[in-house]
Amino acid sequence: MHRVQVELGERSYPIDIAPSLLQQPECLLRTYRHVIIISNDTVAPLYLESVKSLFEVSQLHTFLLPDGEAYKTLEQFGHIMTFLLEHKFPRDGLLVALGGGVVGDITGFVAACYQRGADFIQIPTTLLSQVDSSVGGKTAVNHPLGKNMIGAFKQPQQVLIDTDVLTTLPSREFAAGMAEVIKYALIADADFFSFLEQHTSTIQALDSEVIGRMVQHCCQMKADIVAMDETEQGQRALLNLGHTFGHAIEAWLGYGRWLHGEAVAAGMVMAARVSMHRGWLTQAELDRICALLQRFGLPIEPPEGMVIADFMPFMKTDKKVRAGQMRFVLPTAFGYSKVIDDVNDSELQSIFA
Amino acid sequence: MHRVQVELGERSYPIDIAPSLLQQPECLLRTYRHVIIISNDTVAPLYLESVKSLFEVSQLHTFLLPDGEAYKTLEQFGHIMTFLLEHKFPRDGLLVALGGGVVGDITGFVAACYQRGADFIQIPTTLLSQVDSSVGGKTAVNHPLGKNMIGAFKQPQQVLIDTDVLTTLPSREFAAGMAEVIKYALIADADFFSFLEQHTSTIQALDSEVIGRMVQHCCQMKADIVAMDETEQGQRALLNLGHTFGHAIEAWLGYGRWLHGEAVAAGMVMAARVSMHRGWLTQAELDRICALLQRFGLPIEPPEGMVIADFMPFMKTDKKVRAGQMRFVLPTAFGYSKVIDDVNDSELQSIFA
Numbered sequence: 001m002h003r004v005q006v007e008l009g010e011r012s013y014p015i016d017i018a019p020s021l022l023q024q025p026e027c028l029l030r031t032y033r034h035v036i037i038i039s040n041d042t043v044a045p046l047y048l049e050s051v052k053s054l055f056e057v058s059q060l061h062t063f064l065l066p067d068g069e070a071y072k073t074l075e076q077f078g079h080i081m082t083f084l085l086e087h088k089f090p091r092d093g094l095l096v097a098l099g100g101g102v103v104g105d106i107t108g109f110v111a112a113c114y115q116r117g118a119d120f121i122q123i124p125t126t127l128l129s130q131v132d133s134s135v136g137g138k139t140a141v142n143h144p145l146g147k148n149m150i151g152a153f154k155q156p157q158q159v160l161i162d163t164d165v166l167t168t169l170p171s172r173e174f175a176a177g178m179a180e181v182i183k184y185a186l187i188a189d190a191d192f193f194s195f196l197e198q199h200t201s202t203i204q205a206l207d208s209e210v211i212g213r214m215v216q217h218c219c220q221m222k223a224d225i226v227a228m229d230e231t232e233q234g235q236r237a238l239l240n241l242g243h244t245f246g247h248a249i250e251a252w253l254g255y256g257r258w259l260h261g262e263a264v265a266a267g268m269v270m271a272a273r274v275s276m277h278r279g280w281l282t283q284a285e286l287d288r289i290c291a292l293l294q295r296f297g298l299p300i301e302p303p304e305g306m307v308i309a310d311f312m313p314f315m316k317t318d319k320k321v322r323a324g325q326m327r328f329v330l331p332t333a334f335g336y337s338k339v340i341d342d343v344n345d346s347e348l349q350s351i352f353a
Numbered sequence: 354m355h356r357v358q359v360e361l362g363e364r365s366y367p368i369d370i371a372p373s374l375l376q377q378p379e380c381l382l383r384t385y386r387h388v389i390i391i392s393n394d395t396v397a398p399l400y401l402e403s404v405k406s407l408f409e410v411s412q413l414h415t416f417l418l419p420d421g422e423a424y425k426t427l428e429q430f431g432h433i434m435t436f437l438l439e440h441k442f443p444r445d446g447l448l449v450a451l452g453g454g455v456v457g458d459i460t461g462f463v464a465a466c467y468q469r470g471a472d473f474i475q476i477p478t479t480l481l482s483q484v485d486s487s488v489g490g491k492t493a494v495n496h497p498l499g500k501n502m503i504g505a506f507k508q509p510q511q512v513l514i515d516t517d518v519l520t521t522l523p524s525r526e527f528a529a530g531m532a533e534v535i536k537y538a539l540i541a542d543a544d545f546f547s548f549l550e551q552h553t554s555t556i557q558a559l560d561s562e563v564i565g566r567m568v569q570h571c572c573q574m575k576a577d578i579v580a581m582d583e584t585e586q587g588q589r590a591l592l593n594l595g596h597t598f599g600h601a602i603e604a605w606l607g608y609g610r611w612l613h614g615e616a617v618a619a620g621m622v623m624a625a626r627v628s629m630h631r632g633w634l635t636q637a638e639l640d641r642i643c644a645l646l647q648r649f650g651l652p653i654e655p656p657e658g659m660v661i662a663d664f665m666p667f668m669k670t671d672k673k674v675r676a677g678q679m680r681f682v683l684p685t686a687f688g689y690s691k692v693i694d695d696v697n698d699s700e701l702q703s704i705f706a
Contacts, residue, residue: 033676074434078427085498088670090677113466115672116493116504117584140469145438151469152505231470317441319468323386324443 001027002216006135007227011155015135015219019208021162022050022123029158032119034059034093036084038107042067043099043125046168051098051123061087065103070256072102072142074150080110091115094157100126100173101133101260105148108139112154122159126169127177128261130161131184131218132239136226142255146317147247153231161219163211171297176261178203178296179242181214183268184221186289187238190335192217193292200295237320237339241329242268245302248314252306258299265298270352274343275331277351285334308352312345354380355569359488360580364508368488368572372561374515375403375476382511385472387412387446389437391460395420396452396478399521404451404476414440418456423609425455425495427503433463444468447510453479453526454486454613458501461492465507474511478518480530481614484537484571485592487512489579495608499670500600506584514572516564524650529614531556531649532595534567536621537574539642540591543688545570546645553648590673590692594682595621598655601667605659611652618651623705627696628684630704638687661705665698 001018016027035057039048041064052060063083065071095118097107104122111120124134140151166174185193195214196203202210222239229236246267250258272289275281290300302311320327320339327341354371369380388410392401394417405413416436418424448471450460457475464473477487493504519527538546548567549556555563575592582589599620602611625642628634643653655664673680673692680694 074427074431081427081496081503082498085496085502085670090674091672092675113503113505115502116491116506138469143434143438145435149438149468150434150466152466153469317438317443319444321443322445 002212004216004219004223006155006223008155008230013156013158015159015161015223017161017163017212017216017219019162019164019212021160022047022054022165025054025056027160028054032057032092032094034090035096036060036087036089036093037062037096037098038065038080038103038110039063039098040065040067040071040103043103047098047123047125047165051096059087059093061089065099065106068256069102069142069250069260072106072140072255074141074143077106077110077141080106081114084110084114089114089118091118093118095120096123097121097134097156098123098125099129100124101129104129104134105138105140105151108137108154108156109141109151111156112139112152117154119157120154122156124159124161125165127166127174127215128180130163130215131177132180132222134159134161135219135222136236137230146314147250147255148319161215163208163215166206166211173259175297176259176265179261179265179268179293179298181218182289182292182296183239183241183264184218185335186268186272186331187241187329187337188221188335193288193335197288197292200292204296234339237327238329238337240320241331241337242266242271244315244318244320244326244328245270245311247318248311249302249306251314252310253303258303262299265293266300266302269293269300270302271328271330273351274328274348277347278330280330280332281334288334308348311348355565357569357572357576359508359576361508361583366509366511368512368514368576370514370516370565370569370572372515372517372565374513375400375407375518378407378409380513381407385410385445385447387443388449389413389440389442389446390415390449390451391418391433391456391463392416392451393418393420393424393456396456400451400476400478400518404449412440412446414442418459420455421609422455422495422603422613425459425493425608427494427496430459430463430494433459434467437463437467442467442471444471446471448473449476450474450487450509451476451478452482453477454482457482457487458491458493458504461490461507461509462494462504464509465492465505470507472510473507474513475509476513476515479522480519480527480568481533483514483516483568484530485533485575487514488572488575489589490583499667500603500608501672514568516561516568519559519564526612528650529612529618532614532618532621532646532651534571535642535645535649536592536594536617537571538688539621539625539684540594540682540690541574541688546641546688550641550645553645557649587692590680591682591690593673594684594690595624597668597671597673597679597681598623598664600671601664602655602659604667605663606656611656615652618646619653619655622646622653623655624681624683626704627681627701630700631683633683633685634687641687661701664701
């Protein structure tokens with residue numbers, strides 16, 4: 001088993017990564033009297049029984065969401081709250097998020113707000129949530145006017161990553177997770193980029209050892225960044241590489257049309273194009289980025305018909321905006337990124353015309 | 354001007370208390386580019402213009418709620434979120450809560466969750482919110498199945514208390530605020546109880562000097578408790594004296610029938626009756642409590658027709674419940690209270706039969 005510790009003082013917690021972890025009840029750090037599992041109708045038939053059997057508890061209930069980003073709403077948040085209250089879920093109970101980013105984000109936000117705070121653990125079942133959204137305590141629901149606009153910072157008590165669950169993940173979802181994996185390499189680790197290039201086939205074959213190393217590496221990078229900057233005052237914003245463009249794509253298309261990771265992939269290429277325009281990346285480096293994304297079947301262009309003017313309204317309400325100025329995470333060299341706050345409309349127009 | 358500092362490390366903030374404070378723009382600690390004032394349709398006609406003129410800012414908008422506890426809902430929370438997004442309110446803007454506990458609680462919760470956290474200041478316009486709900490960072494909305502069930506701990510940047518606004522407060526609302534004032538005396542300060550007995554007439558006449566001292570004293574007591582125990586792991590629960598019974602009254606009647614303070618007044622008498630039954634208070638002390646509450650026109654009995662069995666379902670989902678056991682704040686002597694966790698159904702039935 002790989003263990004990555006997220007160091008946040010009294011809110012510290014471990015991320016445990018192993019094949020067959022859901023067969024190991026001893027992986028749980030502590031017991032609770034009342035447990036509610038929140039999952040969706042795709043994941044539950046596959047893993048709910050395993051997860052239930054982790055807990056020896058008299059009071060255990062399950063709430064299932066419909067599958068998909070379209071259900072990460074304030075309305076579903078309200079339905080879960082009603083369910084918890086109907087089942088007299090106490091503040092000292094445990095919520096379990098069993099699913100991908102949608103389930104993890106909404107469950108975490110429920111845990112943040114239920115009676116002003118209950119415990120929860122993350123059991124991420126997609127590659128994307130294993131390497132990114134389950135770690136670090138960002139929780140939220142979407143609003144029709146913007147993604148993740150309503151949320152909280154709420155750290156889980158534990159993250160359990162069973163890498164075997166990736167065997168049932170649709171290949172399109174696996175690819176979307178690879179976008180976030182590649183993101184880590186572009187933020188701060190050119191060696192990791194080479195590792196991914198060299199192991200593309202074994203990764204796609206879900207080789208247990210390579211996948212374990214890859215997931216651990218991403219979790220460790222994220223844990224380090226979150227430990228430095230839990231509430232995104234600075235460094236943590238780097239994790240948004242590709243996300244400013246990506247969120248605009250998701251919002252413009254309507255949530256759920258493209259997967260989050262697909263939008264991030266196209267967004268990273270757009271960010272890299274801005275960097276190339278500024279002389280920070282070469283054409284060859286841009287080509288390497290596009291090639292790796294494409295080997296995992298990821299898009300490297302915005303959706304058909306979406307022009308730069310369509311991005312603007314969404315990017316101007318991005319959470320990174322400060323004092324009215326858009327802020328982008330851009331590669332300033334290959335395997336090195338920074339938050340840049342002097343990109344303006346005309347520069348974007350000239351690059352993406 | 355009285356200033357009470359709430360000491361919470363980097364989340365510390367001042368509570369400033371003075372007559373005519375809303376005429377003094379220099380009372381603001383810092384400036385913002387974008388301000389949104391949230392108020393209600395009763396308070397806005399009286400004080401919105403004064404508050405607007407505190408801010409010299411290009412972007413200032415106002416969102417008005419209907420007046421009343423019935424609107425402290427997840428639905429209204431969603432409406433405010435939509436309003437903020439429609440007005441492109443940035444994460445580095447300022448929300449201003451201008452009103453009583455309902456406006457303060459919902460605005461604080463919006464501030465906690467909007468883009469995972471924005472700044473806000475409290476301008477409480479009721480006695481209850483001045484002495485209690487505007488201080489300490491408890492924010493929430495109600496759910497049909499329980500009061501304040503959805504919320505967060507979110508400290509404001511500043512609390513501005515203009516005691517002149519009490520002149521326009523309906524007398525029933527003033528009395529409800531006095532219930533929370535009397536609560537502080539019963540929690541931990543028998544001398545303050547005597548002060549209130551001696552100054553009943555000057556308090557009711559809104560004598561500026563006595564009111565200023567009284568509000569400052571309550572804010573100081575609350576600030577001290579919150580500084581020790583921000584998220585209510587222990588000591589802070591004492592502030593819930595009368596609230597376990599009181600919340601049941603509000604929920605059973607339907608929110609808004611009785612004012613929160615009225616329910617707390619009747620709840621404190623119920624708590625005092627349990628204490629007397631246990632030999633912690635004398636009949637004479639109980640009579641003193643009832644007499645002071647009645648001098649301010651507050652109820653000392655539950656609503657007509659509400660029997661102890663009606664309280665049970667609400668008290669069993671109270672946020673203080675731990676490991677399935679109800680917990681009550683009870684006076685264990687006159688001017689001294691504790692959290693007690695061995696009160697059971699049969700004891701309550703025998704006292705309130």
